[in-house]
Amino acid sequence: MDxxxxxxxxxxDAEAKxxxxxxxxxxxxxxxxxLSGDGTELGNVWDEVCVQVQYEESYYWDAYVETxxxxxxxxVERTPTNLKEALWLQTDAGFxxxxxxxxxxxxxxxxxxxxxxxxxxxxxxxxxxxxxNKRILAFIERSATRD
Numbered sequence: 001m002d003x004x005x006x007x008x009x010x011x012x013d014a015e016a017k018x019x020x021x022x023x024x025x026x027x028x029x030x031x032x033x034x035l036s037g038d039g040t041e042l043g044n045v046w047d048e049v050c051v052q053v054q055y056e057e058s059y060y061w062d063a064y065v066e067t068x069x070x071x072x073x074x075x076v077e078r079t080p081t082n083l084k085e086a087l088w089l090q091t092d093a094g095f096x097x098x099x100x101x102x103x104x105x106x107x108x109x110x111x112x113x114x115x116x117x118x119x120x121x122x123x124x125x126x127x128x129x130x131x132x133n134k135r136i137l138a139f140i141e142r143s144a145t146r147d
Contacts, residue, residue: 012086019075020123024131026071041138046131053128055140068124073116084110091118 001009027046034040034048042048049064058064076084088094088110097108 008086008089011083012090015079015083015087016090016119016123019072019079019119020127022075023068023071023119023124024127026075027068030067041135041142043135046128047133047135047139049125050128050131050136051139051143053125054136055143065120069116069120072119072124073112076112076115076119081107084112084115087115087118090122091115 024046027049028044030045031043033045034042042051045064045067048058049068052058052061052064076087079087085108089098089108091114093111093114094108101108
C-alpha cells in the first residue's frame with residue numbers, strides 16, 4: 001500500500017469512527033420507540049440493537065436495521081465530500097473503481113448507500129457486539145433463563 005492509499009484509509013477510518021460514535025449517541029437518545037416490550041430493562045434503541053447483535057435477533061430486527069441505516073445515512077450526508085469519497089473508496093464498489101481507474105486524477109464518485117452499508121457492517125454492528133451495560137446484561141440474562 002503506497003502513502004496516498006494509506007493516508008486515505010487512515011482518514012476514512014477516523015471519519016468512520018466519528019460517524020459511529022454519533023450514530024450510537026443518536027440511537028441512545030431514542031427512548032420512545034422501544035420494541036422489546038413493557039417492563040424491559042433496556043433504556044434506548046442502542047441497547048436493543050446491542051442485545052439483538054449479542055443474543056438473538058427479534059422479529060423486528062429489520063426495523064432496527066432500517067433505523068440504524070437512516071441514522072448512518074443522515075450522518076454521512078453531513079460529512080464533507082472529500083471524506084465521503086475516502087469512505088466510499090473503502091467499500092467493495094470503491095475498491096473496484098480504484099482498480100479500474102488507477103492513476104486517474106478525477107475525484108471518485110461515491111454512493112451514500114454503499115458507505116452506509118459499509119459503516120453498518122464494519123463499524124456500528126461490530127461495536128454493538130462489544131457494547132455492554134447493566135441493562136443489556138440483565139436483559140440477556142433474563143432472556144437466557146426463559147429459554
